[in-house]
Amino acid sequence: MALLEVKNLNVCVDDREILHGLSLSVNEGEVHAIMGPNGSGKSTLSHVIAGKPGYEVTGGEILYKGENLLEMSPDERAAKGVFLAFQYPVEIPGVATMNFLRTALNAQRKARGQGEFSTPAFLKKVREVAAKLNIPQDMLKRGVNVGFSGGEKKRNEILQMALFEPALCILDEMDSGLDIDALRIAADGVNALRSPDRAMVVITHYQRLLNYIIPDFVHVMSRGRVVKSGDKQLALELEASGYTQFDDAA
Amino acid sequence: MNLALAKTDTARATSDIFATARDRLPGKEEVAEVRQRAFEAYERAGLPHRRIEEWKYTDLRALMREVLPLAAAPDAGALKRAEVALASLAAVDAQRLVLVDGVFAPTLSHPSTLEAGVKVRTLREALEDQNDEEKAELLDGGGILGPMISLNAAMATDGVLVTIAEGVTLKKPVHIVHVATRSSAARYTRSFLTVGKGARATLLESFVAAEGARSYQTNDAVAVRLGEATELQHVRLMVDAPDAVNITTAIFTIGAKARLNTLNMTTGGGVSRYQGYLTFAGEGAEVTANGVSLLVGRQHADNTLFLDHAVPNCMSREIFRSVVDDRAHSVFQGRIMVRPDAQKTDAKMMTRALLLSDEAEADNKPELEIFADDVTCGHGATTGALDESLLFYLRARGLSEKEAQALLIQAFVGEAIEQISSDALRELAISAAQHWLAARG
Numbered sequence: 001m002a003l004l005e006v007k008n009l010n011v012c013v014d015d016r017e018i019l020h021g022l023s024l025s026v027n028e029g030e031v032h033a034i035m036g037p038n039g040s041g042k043s044t045l046s047h048v049i050a051g052k053p054g055y056e057v058t059g060g061e062i063l064y065k066g067e068n069l070l071e072m073s074p075d076e077r078a079a080k081g082v083f084l085a086f087q088y089p090v091e092i093p094g095v096a097t098m099n100f101l102r103t104a105l106n107a108q109r110k111a112r113g114q115g116e117f118s119t120p121a122f123l124k125k126v127r128e129v130a131a132k133l134n135i136p137q138d139m140l141k142r143g144v145n146v147g148f149s150g151g152e153k154k155r156n157e158i159l160q161m162a163l164f165e166p167a168l169c170i171l172d173e174m175d176s177g178l179d180i181d182a183l184r185i186a187a188d189g190v191n192a193l194r195s196p197d198r199a200m201v202v203i204t205h206y207q208r209l210l211n212y213i214i215p216d217f218v219h220v221m222s223r224g225r226v227v228k229s230g231d232k233q234l235a236l237e238l239e240a241s242g243y244t245q246f247d248d249a250a
Numbered sequence: 251m252n253l254a255l256a257k258t259d260t261a262r263a264t265s266d267i268f269a270t271a272r273d274r275l276p277g278k279e280e281v282a283e284v285r286q287r288a289f290e291a292y293e294r295a296g297l298p299h300r301r302i303e304e305w306k307y308t309d310l311r312a313l314m315r316e317v318l319p320l321a322a323a324p325d326a327g328a329l330k331r332a333e334v335a336l337a338s339l340a341a342v343d344a345q346r347l348v349l350v351d352g353v354f355a356p357t358l359s360h361p362s363t364l365e366a367g368v369k370v371r372t373l374r375e376a377l378e379d380q381n382d383e384e385k386a387e388l389l390d391g392g393g394i395l396g397p398m399i400s401l402n403a404a405m406a407t408d409g410v411l412v413t414i415a416e417g418v419t420l421k422k423p424v425h426i427v428h429v430a431t432r433s434s435a436a437r438y439t440r441s442f443l444t445v446g447k448g449a450r451a452t453l454l455e456s457f458v459a460a461e462g463a464r465s466y467q468t469n470d471a472v473a474v475r476l477g478e479a480t481e482l483q484h485v486r487l488m489v490d491a492p493d494a495v496n497i498t499t500a501i502f503t504i505g506a507k508a509r510l511n512t513l514n515m516t517t518g519g520g521v522s523r524y525q526g527y528l529t530f531a532g533e534g535a536e537v538t539a540n541g542v543s544l545l546v547g548r549q550h551a552d553n554t555l556f557l558d559h560a561v562p563n564c565m566s567r568e569i570f571r572s573v574v575d576d577r578a579h580s581v582f583q584g585r586i587m588v589r590p591d592a593q594k595t596d597a598k599m600m601t602r603a604l605l606l607s608d609e610a611e612a613d614n615k616p617e618l619e620i621f622a623d624d625v626t627c628g629h630g631a632t633t634g635a636l637d638e639s640l641l642f643y644l645r646a647r648g649l650s651e652k653e654a655q656a657l658l659i660q661a662f663v664g665e666a667i668e669q670i671s672s673d674a675l676r677e678l679a680i681s682a683a684q685h686w687l688a689a690r691g
Contacts, residue, residue: 005387050646051645051646052640052642052646053642073645073650073651074642074645074646075645075646075647075648075649075650075651075653075654076643077646078646078647078648079648083646084646086643086646090637090639090640090641090643092640092644092658092661093661094660094661094662094664094665095657095658095661100644100647100657103649103657104647104648104649105648106652107647107648107649107653108647111648143661154689160647164647164648198576208453216293
């Protein structure tokens, strides 16, 4: 059984169909890259998997560990191990990062019937992960993402990913707005989390990110569906030839 | 046109209430005369209504309808019930002064915890003191006019007069607690705090209801006088019964170089109005006057502040936050007066309302009246719902809808709370907000 099974998915936003019969199958331990031009529906797919309101699924289904993902609330999905690293992480003034991390982790644990993390154990864990990601301690005391640079916001997403230990990570345009050094730190953070029991879906417009996070599979999306799948070579071909050919095909 | 001169039924009932209560009200002769005049002033105006600009959003004729009879003085049973209600404040380490149904309760207060330099008298004692020739002034309202303060002067049964000596720094807050045990009755209290030159103090006020106390009315007045270079942290927590009425007038006179930080927090009561009159009486003073209202059901809470920059070189900051759910109604009226002499005034006011339901209502009315030319003044107001993108982010991290809302609401009101420098008082305000959020479910 695949960890994530997207079957013939149709999705509308404001009565406009964005995804037209999209299918995707992701197994544990695999890293899938989804590439495609702007407006091809990549971010819509990530939002629908995470459960963002405002998207109407008009056809098809998404199974996660064999369960109907679309029937779950966003917090249920998070507790069951679905994690979306946001393209644009929001700023939450007045909510200290540390408090947010603890509240979120304990909410997930509670939903799974696990006990709360003790404060010292929690602090130790956060500090370890933060140090690996070059996240200074004072950033954790500030409001969530408030005054963070683009790179810091992305690292904060990866910090959460490391802390929550999800089974399925969706990385939405992780490379957008990052310079090469910031990209390397973020990619190292992601690579450290690769494991046989964790799958990743890396959404990106550019091949560049895939030099750092080497995918097992590459899918090309155009006009709301996957039009071509292959291995990492496909990303290199795309870099050379561009997306136009797929626009024509679709 | 023949205007009806006959009293309405409501007015006649109120007049009977005063006549009946008279014998119980402390103070004879000149005090009784002041009460009589105050009552007549109230009678001429009656309950304020929406055609009076200051009461436009809080029409007491519609919301309060009538003045209830004076609550009976507390008997042993009432004191017992008040004691049970006080258990909710057990964790507050303070110099406690308790008023039950408008009467000072020595057995529930902690006179032994009073620190050196703190003197307390009751209003009753003061009004009945044969040797005090100025006692009637205690009821004159400090020049603040209006029917509700007049009614308070006419009917005040008790209160506390707290004096803090010059140069004293208090370790613990002075805590004035109002406990209501009687249903369908009114209580009138009037208290004073005088902080001597250079002294530093914290004042906490709590309004709580005993189990089963319902539909009561509170009309409280507090006059705070801050001497030169004093510092006062003030937090007021109003947790009255959900169908109770609370009308409070607070008068602050702020001396030169004084620092005042005041927060009014409303989570209880059915209908409430907190009207604060803050006057700068000396240069170089700084005031932070904040408010938080957390409202559900059909609660109506009005915060009306009048900040009078009567002298130059003073600074004022007002942050008001309201969170309004269901069909509740929040009102904030902030008026800043900068008198012609008050050059170098620095006054800012910011009010934000968070509406959690389509039927919730928030009215914000900032007013700046500036008669000096070298000043920095500003105000801002926003009203909106919780940000959907923030809610989704939190939910995608595992927080339930209510948990996500609670975290954002706490952050929203936190901006008005975080300036309290006393850790104990700040934590009390935060826990009042958390209590409200937990009750919301």
